[in-house]
Structures are given as structure tokens and as C-alpha cells.
Amino acid sequence: MSARATFATMRRVLSQLRHDPRTLAxxxxxxxxxxxxxxxxxxxxxxxxxxxxxLLGVFPxxxxxxxxxxATLRERTSGTLERLxxxxxxxxxxxxxxxxxxxALAVAQAALASGLALSVLGLDVAGxxxxxxxxxxxxGLLGMALGLLVSAFAQTEFQxxxxxxAIVLPQFLLCxxxxxxxxxxxxxxxxxxxxxxxxxxxxxRHVTTTDALDAAVAGDIAxxxxxxxxxxxxxxxxxxxQSS
Amino acid sequence: xxxxxxxxxxxxxxxxxxxxxxVDDISFRIPTGSLxxxxxxxxCGKSTLMRSIVGVQVIAxxxxxxxxxxxxxxxxxxxxxxxxxxxxxxxxxxxxENLRYFAAVLGAPSSDIARVLDEVGLxxxxxxxxGQLSGGQKARVSLATALLGQPEVLVLDEPTVGLDPVxxxxxxxxxxxxxxxxxxxLVSSHVMDEAQRCERxxxxxxxxxxxxxxxxxxxxxxxxxxxxTAFLSLIEKEQVPA
Numbered sequence: 001m002s003a004r005a006t007f008a009t010m011r012r013v014l015s016q017l018r019h020d021p022r023t024l025a026x027x028x029x030x031x032x033x034x035x036x037x038x039x040x041x042x043x044x045x046x047x048x049x050x051x052x053x054x055l056l057g058v059f060p061x062x063x064x065x066x067x068x069x070x071a072t073l074r075e076r077t078s079g080t081l082e083r084l085x086x087x088x089x090x091x092x093x094x095x096x097x098x099x100x101x102x103x104a105l106a107v108a109q110a111a112l113a114s115g116l117a118l119s120v121l122g123l124d125v126a127g128x129x130x131x132x133x134x135x136x137x138x139x140g141l142l143g144m145a146l147g148l149l150v151s152a153f154a155q156t157e158f159q160x161x162x163x164x165x166a167i168v169l170p171q172f173l174l175c176x177x178x179x180x181x182x183x184x185x186x187x188x189x190x191x192x193x194x195x196x197x198x199x200x201x202x203x204x205r206h207v208t209t210t211d212a213l214d215a216a217v218a219g220d221i222a223x224x225x226x227x228x229x230x231x232x233x234x235x236x237x238x239x240x241x242q243s244s
Numbered sequence: 245x246x247x248x249x250x251x252x253x254x255x256x257x258x259x260x261x262x263x264x265x266x267v268d269d270i271s272f273r274i275p276t277g278s279l280x281x282x283x284x285x286x287x288c289g290k291s292t293l294m295r296s297i298v299g300v301q302v303i304a305x306x307x308x309x310x311x312x313x314x315x316x317x318x319x320x321x322x323x324x325x326x327x328x329x330x331x332x333x334x335x336x337x338x339x340x341e342n343l344r345y346f347a348a349v350l351g352a353p354s355s356d357i358a359r360v361l362d363e364v365g366l367x368x369x370x371x372x373x374x375g376q377l378s379g380g381q382k383a384r385v386s387l388a389t390a391l392l393g394q395p396e397v398l399v400l401d402e403p404t405v406g407l408d409p410v411x412x413x414x415x416x417x418x419x420x421x422x423x424x425x426x427x428x429x430l431v432s433s434h435v436m437d438e439a440q441r442c443e444r445x446x447x448x449x450x451x452x453x454x455x456x457x458x459x460x461x462x463x464x465x466x467x468x469x470x471x472x473t474a475f476l477s478l479i480e481k482e483q484v485p486a
Contacts, residue, residue: 004348004349004351005348005349007348008345008348008349009345009349011345011348012334012337012341012345015337015341015345016334016336016337019336019337019338019373020336078330078332078334078335079328079330079331079332080332080333080334082300082328082332083326083328083332083389084349085300086298086299086300086316086321086324086326087321087322087346087349087350088318088321088322088349088350088351089349241299241300241316242299242300242301242302242316243300243301243302244260244261244301244302
């Protein structure tokens with residue numbers, strides 16, 4: 001472990017983003033546009049209040065999944081990862097560097113989108129808004145950790161992008177946003193019980209309905225955090241210093 | 245630094261890649277503070293051999309020791325610098341940003357950045373975005389990375405390919421200077437005339453070592469005037485049944 005290598009990696013990833021202003025702008029603006037569109041589509045119903053906050057957690061999850069799986073795949077195929085792993089940097093330093101950079105991005109993204117939703121679009125949230133940001137950050141980190149893991153199973157960027165519908169969409173369908181999880185068939189409910197996005201969305205829903213950090217939110221946060229650690233651990237195992 | 249002590253010692257190395265033997269039972273030693281050229285045609289196993297020395301290659305048999313430690317050991321990570329054949333730098337960062345990152349990872353002082361840029365002849369391109377440089381310039385950014393810090397062993401895979409003659413001469417002078425200051429360099433090339441610039445030669449073909457000697461000894465032994473024809477005569481001799 002080396003804090004120097006971790007922070008250097010964070011700075012490097014942020015510099016790469018700075019050189020790509022179009023990606024950066026889309027990362028920050030698109031969630032705002034989508035949440036605005038959602039409020040407009042459901043104008044005059046209570047649907048926006050029900051799914052608005054959970055979606056604020058789904059955006060960073062999806063975006064970070066996509067960005068990380070492509071970014072890590074590039075590191076693997078361009079030889080930069082192999083070169084780094086011949087240098088005095090730990091796998092964890094590398095991963096944490098990415099987590100810090102993309103985590104900062106997830107916070108900025110969630111702050112903009114939720115700021116817009118709470119102030120302009122009139123989203124009703126009972127809990128504190130900092131908790132909303134914490135959960136959104138965790139959702140972004142979860143997407144990042146899963147993206148990193150799946151990048152090991154893709155050889156090309158085409159394949160990496162296909163993991164979005166393969167890994168993210170089923171979780172979205174089963175997370176309880178479209179149909180409450182209690183109302184699902186037993187098999188589907190059981191599957192949704194082991195998918196991390198279910199807990200991420202649950203946590204967001206709790207934040208909107210209760211005004212404090214209660215046990216239910218804390219439990220969801222614990223599950224999401226464990227899923228992040230597990231996925232990062234598995235992802236670290238796919239970073240090999242030696243290959244055939 | 246002990247000149248007699250081999251910086252790199254390879255014994256019975258065999259590597260199988262994709263079901264075919266890429267490196268076939270190779271043994272040699274490279275003395276500390278020397279510049280050794282690894283020559284052979286494309287696909288003869290040079291890169292695989294270099295990857296084994298850096299410790300990123302899974303090997304099928306034999307041992308590879310670098311500075312007295314097994315190749316790829318953690319203490320070697322700040323002592324061995326490696327440049328891959330394809331430039332492995334970040335195309336979306338500027339040249340200086342690339343070097344700043346790798347210098348930070350290596351713990352090299354930031355004053356190294358200007359030095360290595362000058363050494364590879366890119367002193368005026370620090371602010372250029374790496375992806376917009378020519379192929380040869382990108383390769384030099386990648387090479388500059390390996391010169392950061394104080395590596396004791398440099399493993400350079402075709403660092404001079406496609407460069408103009410003046411630049412190639414300057415880089416070989418740089419490599420010779422590094423060797424004179426006690427570093428150990430293994431530099432590969434598929435251009436035979438670069439052999440003249442090395443103290444020692446390893447000639448490879450189809451995964452096996454044809455020669456391990458000084459250029460002068462090679463020419464004397466084969467009775468040829470240049471390394472290219474010496475290489476051919478070694479291959480012909482090999483094909484005559486004993």
C-alpha cells in the first residue's frame with residue numbers, strides 16, 4: 001500500500017477526464033436532463049416522488065459501471081496496466097486511485113442531479129440531503145467496482161459495452177423500482193435479494209420516507225458497502241502481474 | 245557495483261505461448277554494467293524472453309534471476325525498468341502528465357521529467373497530447389518513462405524502431421552512457437546493423453539462442469564481415485546435420 005501511488009493514480013484519472021470535456025459534460029449534464037425529463041413526464045402524479053430519489057442512485061451506478069469498465073479495459077489492452085504492475089504500485093493502490101477519482105465524480109454528479117431535483121423539480125425527500133449524497137456515492141462506487149470486475153471478461157470495448165444490458169438491466173428490472181419486490185414472483189424476489197442494486201434502491205427509498213439514519217438505511221448501506229468491497233476484491237484478483 | 249556478478253541470469257528458460265514453444269531452453273548471463281543487444285527476426289521470441297526477465301510472463305520451465313532475485317520479485321519493481329514494443333502510455337494525457345504520473349508511482353523526483361525528455365529528444369514537446377504525436381514520438385515517451393528514477397536494469401523492447409538515423413545514434417549513445425555508469429541494459433532489435441552498437445550480442449531464432457558473444461567474436465568465429473551475414477551463416481551451419 002502506498003498513499004503516494006494511490007493519489008497519483010487519482011490525479012492521473014482526473015487529468016484524463018479533464019482532457020475529455022465532452023465526456024465530463026455528459027457525465028454531469030445527462031443525469032440532470034433525465035431527472036428533469038422524468039419530472040415532466042410524471043407531472044401531476046405522485047410517481048416522481050416515488051421513483052425520483054431511487055433513480056438519483058441508479059444514474060451514478062449505471063454511469064460509473066460504463067465508464068470504469070471501458071477505462072479499465074483500455075488499461076488492460078494498451079499495456080499501461082502491465083507496465084504499472086511492473087512498478088512499485090499495489091493493486092489496491094491502483095483500484096483506490098480509480099475509486100477516489102470516480103467517487104469524486106459520482107458525488108459531483110449526484111450533487112447536481114439531486115440539487116436540481118430537490119430545489120427546482122420539487123422532489124419530496126424526508127431524510128437529510130447529505131444522506132442522499134452518501135447513498136448516491138455508494139451506488140456510484142458499486143457501479144465502479146462491478147465495471148472493473150467485468151472488464152476482466154471483455155476483450156474489446158464492444159464487449160465491455162454489452163455488459164451494461166447484461167449486468168445492469170436485469171438488476172434494474174428486479175430492483176423494485178418498476179414493481180415492488182414484495183409483489184414479485186417468489187423466484188424473482190429471491191433473485192432480487194442477492195442483487196446489490198436492490199439494496200442501493202432500497203436505501204434511497206428509505207431516505208425519502210424517513211427523516212433520520214435509521215436501522216433500515218444503515219442495513220442497506222452495509223449490504224451495498226459489502227458488495228463494493230467484494231467486487232473490488234474480486235476485481236483486484238483479476239489484475240495479474242503475470243500473464244501467459 | 246560488482247561487474248563480475250551477473251545482473252541477469254537465465255537458466256533453461258522455456259516459455260509456451262498459445263500452445264507453441266516461444267522460448268526453448270535458453271540459458272545465458274548478462275554482466276552488470278553492460279549493454280547487450282538481443283537480435284533476431286520478428287516473432288523469434290525476443291519479446292517473450294524480455295517479458296520473462298521483467299517477470300510478467302508465466303514460464304513453463306527454468307529460472308530467471310535478476311540482481312540475484314527471482315524475476316518479478318517485489319524489491320525489483322523500482323530497480324528494473326521495462327519498455328514494451330507498443331508504447332504503453334496514456335494517449336489522452338500530455339507528455340509531461342504521463343511522466344509526472346509514472347514518476348510519482350516510482351517515487352522519482354519531478355526534476356527527472358525534464359531530464360528524461362531531453363534524453364529522448366522531446367524537450368520541446370512536454371505540453372503535447374501524447375495521442376497526437378507521431379508513432380516514433382510516442383515510442384520515445386514510453387522510453388522516457390523507463391529512464392525515470394535510477395533503474396539498475398533496463399529492458400527495452402525495440403526502442404529505436406522507426407526512428408530517424410540521427411536520433412537512433414543519439415539513443416544508442418545514451419544507452420552506452422547508461423551502461424558505462426553501471427546500469428545493465430538489454431535492448432532488442434530486429435535490425436541487425438544495430439548490433440555494432442552493443443558490447444555483447446544475443447542472437448535468437450525460433451525461440452532458441454544462436455549466439456551469445458561480443459560482435460567482434462561473432463564476426464571472427466563466422467568469418468563474416470557483418471552481423472547480418474554472420475546470422476545467416478549460423479543458421480546454415482545449424483541446418484547441416486552433425
